[in-house]
Amino acid sequence: EQGSPIAHWGRMIFYVADVDAFWGYLRRKGFHPETPRDASWGEQYFHMSDPDGHELSFACPI
Numbered sequence: 001e002q003g004s005p006i007a008h009w010g011r012m013i014f015y016v017a018d019v020d021a022f023w024g025y026l027r028r029k030g031f032h033p034e035t036p037r038d039a040s041w042g043e044q045y046f047h048m049s050d051p052d053g054h055e056l057s058f059a060c061p062i
Contacts, residue, residue, distance in 0.1 A: 044060055
């Protein structure tokens with residue numbers, strides 16, 4: 001069940017050892033994260049929202 005929409009914006013960033021591996025793990029568990037990207041500031045990352053609409057980011061240094 002999905003919770004109420006959030007009235008404010010924010011993001012929690014989690015640093016992981018391997019973005020591609022964690023992205024694949026989440027996909028296998030039935031989640032639909034955005035495709036990983038390489039950022040100009042030297043990180044690989046992707047975003048997804050939790051069931052309550054909180055934006056979560058997962059990143060690691062390139």
